[in-house]
């Protein structure tokens with residue numbers, strides 16, 4: 163069997179998107195890893211499956227799988243992409259869809275950008291979750307490689323934000339994995355390093371849970387915005403500048419976080435599911451591509 167996919171990205175955080183609304187699809191972790199592999203598969207940071215909605219008022223359910231096959235409940239950049247796809251499909255300017263973290267609302271913004279209401283920032287240690295009681299404004303128990311005391315924020319998924327003087331000097335490749343797997347994070351965590359540039363601008367780099375370094379992380383940008391505001395370093399609306407570009411983040415009076423940024427389509431293709439052939443070990447995903 164073959165399945166059509168669309169390759170999309172938000173600021174270079176890239177996705178293989180499958181529409182499984184008419185034919186169910188629950189790939190194994192090994193299949194997702196094979197598709198996400200940049201040398202032998204299509205290559206992506208996350209694998210996104212659009213499933214039928216389960217609740218009234220939602221157009222679809224967005225399922226998120228990381229490159230390592232694990233499931234995540236939130237993905238900001240993919241939320242803008244899927245929101246845009248569903249709005250295009252419906253000829254609408256706003257749409258609601260489900261994720262494992264809850265119902266999200268997307269709408270068109272200026273310059274072809276998309277705004278997603280990412281829901282409330284969750285700030286209690288149990289909600290992150292942390293392994294034990296701690297002040298989420300400065301989690302003293304978390305430190306590694308000379309960096310410590312992050313702000314912990316849950317945006318539907320766990321984040322730890324470290325403020326630094328020079329974000330480019332952080333050896334993210336060396337320390338990201340150990341911080342993701344720190345014992346204080348029982349569900350692992352996405353790791354952000356942030357440098358405040360002004361009360362309205364923050365530069366950040368990210369190590370994503372289940373994907374490693376990516377060019378952008380939408381939920382991570384939301385977490386950075388919330389963390390900076392909680393520490394009194396910025397106002398309630400900031401531009402978060404990632405390796406792949408800029409997202410505007412606003413923490414509203416009702417506690418919800420609004421994220422605005424671009425959406426891009428790259429190419430379409432077909433995945434051929436099937437058993438391993440030749441010397442490869444595990445599932446092989448053959449694919450062919452065309453410009454979107």
Ligand SMILES: N[C@@H](CCC[C@H](N)C(=O)O)C(=O)O
Pocket residue numbers: 175207208226228233234235236237238239240319320352370371372373376378379380381382
């Ligand atoms: N790239 C995403 C986040 C994807 C999920 C994350 N790696 C996790 O495991 O929580 C984004 O744009 O938010």
